[in-house]
Amino acid sequence: MNTFVRRVPNAIGNEMLAPSRDAISRAVEQVQGSFRNPYRKQSNQEMKLRLEERRKERERIARELHDTLFQGFLGASAILYSAIEQIPGDAPTKPSLNRALQLMYRVIDEGRMVLQELRSSPASSLSLEQGLRRLWDELAPPSVQLRIFIKGHPKTLKPAIEEQIYRIGREAMVNGLRHSGATSMEVNVEYSPRRLRMVVSDNGCGIDPQLVRRGKGSHWGLVGMRERAGSIGAQLRIWSCPGAGTQVELSIPGDIAADSPV
Numbered sequence: 320m321n322t323f324v325r326r327v328p329n330a331i332g333n334e335m336l337a338p339s340r341d342a343i344s345r346a347v348e349q350v351q352g353s354f355r356n357p358y359r360k361q362s363n364q365e366m367k368l369r370l371e372e373r374r375k376e377r378e379r380i381a382r383e384l385h386d387t388l389f390q391g392f393l394g395a396s397a398i399l400y401s402a403i404e405q406i407p408g409d410a411p412t413k414p415s416l417n418r419a420l421q422l423m424y425r426v427i428d429e430g431r432m433v434l435q436e437l438r439s440s441p442a443s444s445l446s447l448e449q450g451l452r453r454l455w456d457e458l459a460p461p462s463v464q465l466r467i468f469i470k471g472h473p474k475t476l477k478p479a480i481e482e483q484i485y486r487i488g489r490e491a492m493v494n495g496l497r498h499s500g501a502t503s504m505e506v507n508v509e510y511s512p513r514r515l516r517m518v519v520s521d522n523g524c525g526i527d528p529q530l531v532r533r534g535k536g537s538h539w540g541l542v543g544m545r546e547r548a549g550s551i552g553a554q555l556r557i558w559s560c561p562g563a564g565t566q567v568e569l570s571i572p573g574d575i576a577a578d579s580p581v
Contacts, residue, residue: 389431499523501522
């Protein structure tokens with residue numbers, strides 16, 4: 320493609336300078352950018368406001384759950400435990416009551432995890448990888464191993480985008496811990512000029528492929544990850560089958576994810 324300036328005759332026969340095709344293209348891009356940037360700034364600001372509203376709503380729900388349902392289970396379990404202690408060991412009802420108490424303890428443990436998820440967010444001083452590592456240290460038992468791999472040159476991400484990426488990664492990790500029985504998990508984060516790619520994989524029991532494709536009303540984790548990915552213009556793919564583990568891949572364009580001066 321020509322990049323030089325051509326001389327062309329004007330209407331009265333005199334020569335005049337005509338810009339090259341490259342120069343015209345650059346000028347058009349500059350004009351389009353001047354219209355596009357204000358809308359992008361406005362869109363980023365609106366996203367930050369929505370995410371801040373969601374954060375406050377999560378904290379409100381966490382408080383309500385803690386002060387009502389969670390405290391209720393704790394109180395009921397204490398009463399049940401006291402009653403079981405007073406029942407003779409050979410009483411026919413004692414095994415059933417013990418199973419009920421164990422079920423309540425399991426619900427309480429899962430409730431603690433849910434409350435932690437609702438309240439958790441990556442600290443602003445931590446990178447995405449550091450935030451996921453800290454989350455793992457807080458939740459995972461010592462018997463489960465985690466490896467985090469970084470490819471490319473890490474970039475500073477837009478805070479609103481980084482929070483959603485973190486929460487998708489956290490959901491994938493928590494699902495692996497809670498449901499899959501995995502003994503190891505890997506998180507791969509790849510930075511490139513064109514995209515940011517995060518892959519969370521485990522060696523657990525896997526998920527029914529039909530459940531992955533269609534979703535399930537009670538499986539809010541998968542639904543939530545897809546909704547979060549859609550809200551930031553990212554693509555989410557999930558591969559799994561029974562006995563073969565699960566892999567969750569998130570891909571987001573680099574110009575959307577990276578924080579840059581405006």
